[in-house]
Amino acid sequence: MLLVPRGEGVETKLIKTSYSTTAGTAYITFDNVKVPVENRLGKEGKGLFVVLSNFNHERWIMCCGSIAGSRMIAEECFKWIHQRKAFGKPLVDLAVLRAKMANMFARIEALQAWLENITYQMCHMTYAEQADLLAGQIGLLKQQCTRVAGEVADDATQIFGGRGLTQSGMGIYIERFQRTQKFDALLGGAEEVLADLGVRQASRKMPKAVL
Incomplete structure (x- = not known):
């Protein structure tokens, strides 16, 4: 599980829904994005448990x-x-x-x-x-x-x-x-x-x- 900061190489495009833009539904593209190791959440290989918790x-x-x-x-x-x-x-x-x-x-x-x-x-x-x-x-x-x-x-x-x-x-x-x-x-x-x-x-x- 990685925390990716919005910056160079990260692009987002709003996806309209029947609900509301407050849901933050968006299409995200990553182009050669580097993420520092300290931005890892939880242990390597255990990212799913961060979600489940x-x-x-x-x-x-x-x-x-x-x-x-x-x-x-x-x-x-x-x-x-x-x-x-x-x-x-x-x-x-x-x-x-x-x-x-x-x-x-x-x-x-x-x-x-x-x-x-x-x-x-x-x-x-x-x-x-x-x-x-x-x-x-x-x-x-x-x-x-x-x-x-x-x-x-x-x-x-x-x-x-x-x-x-x-x-x-x-x-x-x-x-x-x-x-x-x-x-x-x-x-x-x-x-x-x-x-x-x-x-x-x-x-x-x-x-x-x-x-």
Whole structure:
């Protein structure tokens, strides 16, 4: 793992994405770049471990952000169905929309409880214990967070109708969430990768007595 300073021989070109330029997505080229040996991070041949050492906390933070985003969208939907009227009645009078909100609330609260459970364990474990016992749990939580975020985005767009596609007014947050929530589903490991990690970690801890 090398820390390469921006300088002669290093060129970057912005890659536009559906998310935001703050993600720093870019095409980088190296042309005969020399890197001093003191810029090596970790031990030679062990660069992957530098990346892996941060994964648990990185994914935990992503879970926090994803759940918070889903909760904010649920709040926007709840306000909308009380304010918006159709055929002389507020949308909250429609049972189908109340059912959508109930499912949204239940999924978000379940994720919040799971997150707090894992957070409590992280606060009472050493870093080594976290890596050994919680990597799979955190991976599974992140996978579920982003899956639920996608469902919340779809439900919110249906609740808002055409307003959920506008980039202004009350629909602005719905449109932005629908367009950008997939970023979290890929960052820090795709959903399928994290689901597999969780199962493999569980298999590794399977008591031999039951095999």
